[in-house]
Amino acid sequence: MYVERASRLPGAVVWSRALSGPATAAGPVLPDGCMDLLWTEGRLLVAGPDTRAYVPDGVPGGWAGVRFFPGTAPTFLGVPADELRDMRVDLAELWLPSEVRRLTARVDAATDPVAALEEVALDRAADASPPDPLLREIVTALDAGHSIAATADHLDLSARQLHRRSLAAFGYGPKTLARVLRLQRALALARTGVRFADTAARSGFADQAHLARDVRELAGMPLGELLARSSWLCMALPASGKLPRRI
Structure with a gap:
């Protein structure tokens, strides 16, 4: 358990x-x-x-x-x-x-x-230095669906600076981070019973087919199968800083 x-x-x-x-x-x-x-x-x-x-x-x-x-x-x-x-x-x-x-x-x-x-x-x-507060702002902005360009502009960073900071802090660039956070938003909605087409639109995907492709690539299985597996209980990462659950 x-x-x-x-x-x-x-x-x-x-x-x-x-x-x-x-x-x-x-x-x-x-x-x-x-x-x-x-x-x-x-x-x-x-x-x-x-x-x-x-x-x-x-x-x-x-x-x-x-x-x-x-x-x-x-x-x-x-x-x-x-x-x-x-x-x-x-x-x-x-x-x-x-x-x-x-x-x-x-x-x-x-x-x-x-x-x-x-x-x-x-x-x-x-004994460690506190994390740069700018990192949380990056997560918050991308999780809200803002574009990478808008996020960089809002934080007064160049696209190159944002990418460099993201690699060191998150392990990948802002494009991948935004994609991961978007997947988590979609899963949180789909698990509440929201129709897949509506989930795609509300999560920031171009359409339901786009959602299906991302789920297959990031999760390794179709969305319907993913939702049927209770052990894959992942929650969205809202601006409040609540962390997703993963097993």
Whole structure:
């Protein structure tokens, strides 16, 4: 079972899956612009920003994670997001291995691994610089459906500056980020029963065929099949900063 809650770390949520009770197979993870700090017994990992659906490998088991609002994880990790695009890597590849071993043992030994992982994130964030507030404005503008040119103009950036900042913060350029956020808006509407044609129009797609193509390319299956899979429960990312759920 998947459970999530707001984190004490601003701009993040904490989640867990099958930490107790019978383990269940994990469903694919949809692109959402986020990055995660992950724990499973004996390992700490990082999930980079996805540009396509990610299907977890290996035997199902207990997992915990801290999911960061788009653009905030690179400051925490000390690594540009584009270096981790479409990747899952051991944290020891990014931080001192001796420190990662100590942190892994700390979470492994905790009565509540989820809370222990959150403490790791809080401790690290206390020593890191805060994320550039401009990044949240980029997400807000693109998620509202503004064009890349309008977003750059509003933020007093050139198109090249916007692209460079987006690569380092989100893992891909503003065009891909806007596409990912548009998909999440569409899924949020479609899951409430909005007709696909209306979903396409309200989400910013040219038409229903455009929506269908994007869903197939980003999610790996038709929209109808995607909605039928309850494990693919992704929520839109509104300007309030609420994070999407992904399993």
